[in-house]
Amino acid sequence: MAFMLVFACISLLQSCTAGSTVSTVTKNQPSNDAVTPLLDVIQVEAPLRASYGGASCKQTIVQHEFAASYGTPYIGSYSPPKDCKFTTTIFNMSVTSYGINFDRLALLYFGDIELWRMTTAMPVRTGIFYKYEKDLTIFDSLLRSEEKIIMTLDNIYNSVFTGSYNVTITALYFDDQETLTPADNILPISSQSSSKNQSSAFSLPGDNATTSLTLPRNVERAVVSILASGNGAEEFWFRNVINENKGFFNNDILYGYSPFREVQLIIDGSLAGVSWPFPIVFTGGISPGLWVPIVGIDTYDLPSFEIDISPWLGTLCDGNSHSFELKVVGYDSQTTLGTVNSNWVVSASVFIWSDHGGNQTHGSSIESQTPAPAFEVMPNVTSMNTTNSNLFSKLTAYRFLSHSATITTSSGIRKLTWRQDLSYTNIQNYTALGYNKTLSQHTRGISTFSATPRKHFTTISNSYSWPIFFTSNNVVSPDPKATNSTLVASIDRSSQSHTIPIIPYLTQSVSLFIPQVLSTRQNGSCIYFWNNTLYEFAGAIDPADGTLGATEQWYSYKDSQESYGRHVKAIDGYEPVLILDEEFQNTISVPEADLDMVD
Template structure:
């Protein structure tokens, strides 16, 4: 497979479909740079995103929120302050994240808090000696109530920095404020689900399952809407949770290459111990994930802005507005074939926030008894182990796992403005086929997660608002480790095909600035990569450095239609001697996005 990939790569170069290394340098730097002998230039490493505005010109004002270099920053936080702009009228706020780095380093996770509330979770690209840079824009208008008051800014980006790991991350966040002609009704109150440690100049993120994510708040008696937003991402043993196996099969090959707790994860939101809603997480792949050669210069979906999920808890307001404290908890669970739900490995970093809108009349909100459906998911597990005919050694393991869940909560909520039937419902399905060969070192994963949610709009509109998502993913990794990794190269061969498809009206965006047309998104990434390293080069240092021998090709289709308009983009990149974008086409219209191929999922599990 390695030889085949290299052969195909050279055939594409010779055929003209992919430029030769000299041509790639010319395309990325310009002819004059090549002629003058200048062949080193910072590389733009980007995530494809739809523009948040038709133009970023015309800001009422702007200011730097954060500027800091994260070098030897393990356990050392950035602590700063934010003050709202003076003499500046604005309705919309956009943060621009700008990062530069040069040298050698891993990908890093960044968490940005205003006080105890996490407002942005991001990861980095992996730097190269000649340098990289990226920019990313995030609409922060849902945090308007925080943006209009003084805040302590805390950012963590744990980074190694020494004679081997020479890549520091220079981070700047700039706030752009716009006075758009739109009605904005931001939350009156944002309550953090976190450790609430900002007073001690510490990050407020919670590590699960080692800690617990349970807080208690007394909501205003006149609350009329309430939404919980949750950020949750797997790290350490949980970074690749979607390729894990049910715990009872972790010893299938008598080695440590299989992690447990299954390839299924559910993030739960509980109120007073009762399940209010869930998230079935999107498989974010960091730029060191699967194979680093896949992510230069095109990074993965949600790399620079890890996704949150929302649960409308408005049907609970009849209970929550009684003037008493109530508990709000976030849990992460996996599938355990013996007890349905079980714990997970270490670790998941989680935080959340409760967004509360108050009724202007001031009367206490009341509600009827909540009508709920929240039974546990139904699972189907089909394992198959193949053993060697000449010994008792297991040679391959294939596991099929599927799950379905339906939940809903409905009640009639009454405020001084009137009564409304409020509903939050979810329907989710999950299917995966995970195949492990070569004593578990080679993995082929195919998985499909689908979901639909509905919530009730404003009082004067009775039509429920429906959002859908689907994220298929399939990838293969094959590892070859020599007997002596100090004298010969180890090799990872990887291929990937995954998509994110959605038609959504986020609850927080809708309640902040009502807009009932959904944002329709379709994007697909495919790629192949061959990656070499050996232990004389300090394990994995220099993962995308040409000296280490990384060869990859990535392609992405992106199509969106939403409030700002239509946008399409088709990009291709080759990562070899010089990572280069060989195709970059943008459109002011949606484009056709091919389907991700999921072998066997539809036939076997759905």
């Protein structure tokens, strides 16, 4: 496998024409090099608008350099624009960085409510630039009030890690002449630490991620949006092993608590809904050479997950305080669901639509089905093995849950339902004392929620499919300070979805909301050389230090407003190059990912 990947990378590098150039933009540079172009590191994504020139107004809300910023967030203030009519709000983020550093997690809060979670691209010595736009119209009630801005980007900056991150976020306001129905209130499920000038994210499993909230009595719909991402020992949770296999190679290479993760929302002690998270790969993940100049899926905008809690309104609208808790659990052979490593960064928001014609919402008792997920494990290894042995394991899971209740508001009586069907398969093969690994995982899900009286549906179902396959083979030098070690890696993964997101659906005024259909695939391979004399174990993050990589991505998207397609190819060597970039004003054919061992 290693020789095949090496040959594939070298062949693609040789196929690049002699006249190819790096896709770059010129930005402000350090004073000693005023003309060096910056490498544009892109996330392939459908543009939000055909043109950004028609904004009614705009304002810069964040402009800050995150250098030695560990534990020191940016603190600012937000005021809604004056004398500016708008319905749609888009935040435009641009980032520059020079030097050497790891990828960093960033969180943007208005008060105690998280608006945006992202990770950075990894910088190179000559500098990088990237930008991303995010539609934040669903936070309309916040965007029209005075708010404290808290942006966390914990970064280490010293003589070794020389890359700071210069971040600018500009708010663009557009008058699309729509009659929107945004949430009347947004309540945080967070640590509520803004008064201390700190991010309000919980860190699990260490924190008690419980918030007491009192909802208005006249709520018509309520939806919880959850953001959760694994970091540290949980960054690659999907390649962890069950606890019985953790010591298989008699070393500390393997992390435990299984490769399965479930994010739970618990209301008054009862399970309301779950998320089986998307396997995010940060720009240093698997091999850094895979992600220059194309970053991984959802890198600049980590996905949230929505849970419709409207069936609970008969209970939640009683005027009393209610407990909202977030948990992250893994598979445990003894207890079915158990704890995880640290640290999962989580927070959530409750979006509330009021019944303006009524005084109190009433509801029947909730009809719930929440059986524990069903797991199957093979094999169940409980003994040590020799250095030449393989550790092969397969874990499958299935879960179904449903909540329904009859809700009475001033507009009448409706039966509201929230339902989830989830399936998961993870297959792993470890060799060479755990240094070489092959992983194949596939997560599928369907969630169903009830439509509103203003729409033309009874129920709406959203589906997704997230396959990922990767290999990672390490040849570690006996003296890593004197000679290079080698990492040979490949990845093939996709994200496919057919969705009408709940919160945008309830916010938009269109009578018939067309589903968003996404299909994207990334395929890449990389040879990566590193030694421990380079900035203290940071590895060869800079291409000049020794990387041969190639990545290709197909992207196809369609919604009620537009169709879009893009096909890109890149190589990462001594000079990262975008060798192909095709854009289409229509959807394109996306080949299926090769899962190899799964399906």
